[in-house]
Amino acid sequence: MNPAIDRNVMADRLVFEDRAYILATRESAGGRGVNASCVIHAFGGRTLAIAPYGGKSGRRLQELIGACGFPVKLVKIRNQIRTNLTISDKQGLTVKLNEAGPRLSGEELARLEKTVTTALANATWLVLCGSLPPGVPDDFYARLIAVARARGVSTVLDTDGEALLAGLEAGPTVVTPNQQEAERLLSRALLTRNHFIEAATRIRDHGAESVVLSLGSRGAVGSFEGRLYEALPPRVDAVCPIGAGDALAAAFVWAMSRTRDFPDAIRWGVAAGTASARLPGLAFASLDQTRAVYEQVEIRSA
Numbered sequence: 571m572n573p574a575i576d577r578n579v580m581a582d583r584l585v586f587e588d589r590a591y592i593l594a595t596r597e598s599a600g601g602r603g604v605n606a607s608c609v610i611h612a613f614g615g616r617t618l619a620i621a622p623y624g625g626k627s628g629r630r631l632q633e634l635i636g637a638c639g640f641p642v643k644l645v646k647i648r649n650q651i652r653t654n655l656t657i658s659d660k661q662g663l664t665v666k667l668n669e670a671g672p673r674l675s676g677e678e679l680a681r682l683e684k685t686v687t688t689a690l691a692n693a694t695w696l697v698l699c700g701s702l703p704p705g706v707p708d709d710f711y712a713r714l715i716a717v718a719r720a721r722g723v724s725t726v727l728d729t730d731g732e733a734l735l736a737g738l739e740a741g742p743t744v745v746t747p748n749q750q751e752a753e754r755l756l757s758r759a760l761l762t763r764n765h766f767i768e769a770a771t772r773i774r775d776h777g778a779e780s781v782v783l784s785l786g787s788r789g790a791v792g793s794f795e796g797r798l799y800e801a802l803p804p805r806v807d808a809v810c811p812i813g814a815g816d817a818l819a820a821a822f823v824w825a826m827s828r829t830r831d832f833p834d835a836i837r838w839g840v841a842a843g844t845a846s847a848r849l850p851g852l853a854f855a856s857l858d859q860t861r862a863v864y865e866q867v868e869i870r871s872a
Contacts (some may be wrong), residue, residue: 571682571710572671572703573621574654575630576600578851584663593660596851599634600654602699602728602816605854609820609842611640613857615827618643618693620685622703624672625650645685647678652703656852658810666812671703679706686714690721695823697726698737699816708732712740724826727778728819730754738776744826745778746819749785766791767798767872782822782836784815787847789840791872794832798872801833801840804863808847817854818843837867 580594607619617640623631624647631651635642649672658664674682690696696718698711711733718725719741727734727742730751738745752769753760755776760769770783770793780794787808792799808814821842825835841864845855855863 571603571622571699571706572652572701573599573601573604573623573631573635574652574668574671575627575634576852577653577655579655579657580851581657581659583661584657584659584665590659594851597630597634598852599631599638600852602819603697604635604638605813605816606697606699606728606820606823607640607642608638609817609854610824611638612854613821613824613860615824617641618689620645620682620689622647622672622674622678622682623651624648627651627653643685643689645678645682647672647674649673656810656812658812658851662807662809662811664810664812668701671701673704674706679710683710683714687717690718690723693718693723695724695726695743695827697728697819697823698742699728699819701730702733709736709740711737715740715742726819726823728816735776738773738778741777741779743778744780744782744822745773746782746784746815746822747773748815749783752783770798780832782819782839784818784839784843786811786814787844789867790818790836792832792836799833799836800870800872801836802868802870803840803844804866806844806848806863809850810852811847813852813854814843814847817846821860833869837869838864841867 581590607617623644652669652671655667724743727737783791789801818839822839825838845863
């Protein structure tokens, strides 16, 4: 719902009150939904990415996303889509600055909702990704989850704030918050293993059928059918962790669509997030790179 032009800058170092030098810059189509399609497409899965676009930045999005290789349905809006800036250095420090996004009218929102609901006829999963731009009600994802459930389509909710809270009440198949999003949802700090396990259970109690709590370098905790699982990644040198959570959620959906094996899907998700964090800039690991890490991810009951 809130795509972007991602401007990715690699610097020699990130420091205060001193100069740094830009080593490389790159533009790419961005937003969690676009990132999810990139990962699933690279793994051999089939997706349809649906997003609004408008203005000069929207035309640039058309160009960039057209080169990604997966089908796209863009819905025209009046205002420009956002531009996000990610700055990383060679030591792995990263700063990400996101714009809020364009304001959508009621008519534009209705066209987007109709586009999604029409596409459900050919879908097995509906992945609802990212923040809601201004003008979009907090229950927008919740409404789509209800429609998908009625049509037998599984749903993944990957968002934050009030949209996450409202979406949970609609009963998504899976919700995939990261640690910071879970802390905001539960209004408490999550610091220890016991905190993470308790958080996964409490989030499921909010209405989701299952939970994948993404914990960065600590892996993930999952809650599924009354059982709890931990996925523990190998230690790696993270170059740029931005986007690793998007890779985790996307690889999880890809794996679930193949086997419906929840613990194994978490393992694939953590492998994709870990492998992507090893790459410079905002980039996503290939299936081969992910498979190499997958062999080193440990799954155990929590």
